[in-house]
Amino acid sequence: MAEIELKTAPADFRFPTTNQTRHCFTRYIEYHKCLNAKGEDASECQKFARYYRSLCPMEWVEKWNEQRENGTFPGPL
């Protein structure tokens, strides 16, 4: 059977605390900023996508995606 490689988001010195909320939010923002800058489906952006998907609860991600669609997302995209 092939080895399954398990990885998660690397420890980021910008967020040394136990509460990683801001880390999750920052990765989400970085992913979308990357998409806006490099265009959809850029492969460089997938790194950020994997990070935020490891860190963030899916409820938050769904809520933020909905806010982005409505135009009410408060973050700096």
Add this chain to the structure above:
Amino acid sequence: MRPKRAPFFTTLGGGGEGGLHTTGAKWFMIESQRHSYHLVDPSPWPISGSLGALATTVGGVMYMHPFQGGATLLSLGLIFILYTMFVWWRDVLRESTLEGHHTKAVQLGPRYGSILFIVSEVMFLFAFFWASSHSSLAPTVEIGGIWPPKGIGVLDPREIPFLNTPILPSSGAAVTWAHHAILAGKEKRAVYALVATVSLALVSTGFQGMEYYQAPSTISDSIYGSTFFSATGFHGFHVIIGTLFLIICGIRQYLGHLTKEHHVGFEAAAWYWHFVDVVRLFPFVSIYWWGGI
């Protein structure tokens, strides 16, 4: 020998140290009491103030919940409290300036009291500035991790706030001018200085009112509005109270109540005014200037 006085001041009783301050009756009273303290006559104002406070608090709660008559009770309570303040302080003025009970020892009470009150006001405003800093230095994820939050219209600190920032300290300088005039015995000049102080204060309050009127955001607009308007609003309320205090000092000075040795009420007003002044600087820098960029 009676000191020379400007014609539009009145003096009561004999001349001596300061006209209004030393009537013949006072000397008799001090001689018979054998201590330099003031045992106050019974007064209804403490109980009336308490009743007013009760009415205000109960009326306030009724107003904020679905009970009839809350607004009426709240307004009655507030009017009662204001009336109590007016008559109580009028009595203090009568006892000190007209009856002469306020020896140096007695004056220490109002002096320390004023200082402690101002310290308590500093603590009060400190709480609001803490709240402002708490929200703005590490903005939460729910508002996007940025400050000011997205979509909030902030006031340009280079416009009216920047204009008001020299006006209030100039008013503070004018009150110091008034103080020096009182200490030098130049009574008419002290009146002019107080008029200047109050005019500058009213101008700055007027500008602040205009700014509030056409501000792009309100107190209901996210945590920004809550912290901005409660901090600046309470500061503005204190400016209005300080202005009223200074107007009363101006009237008393005009009537000749204040002498160069004895003017505790004026000093309390001047300290309060300086406190209001200094407190204004902190929000200008942290809330208007830093908080808007």
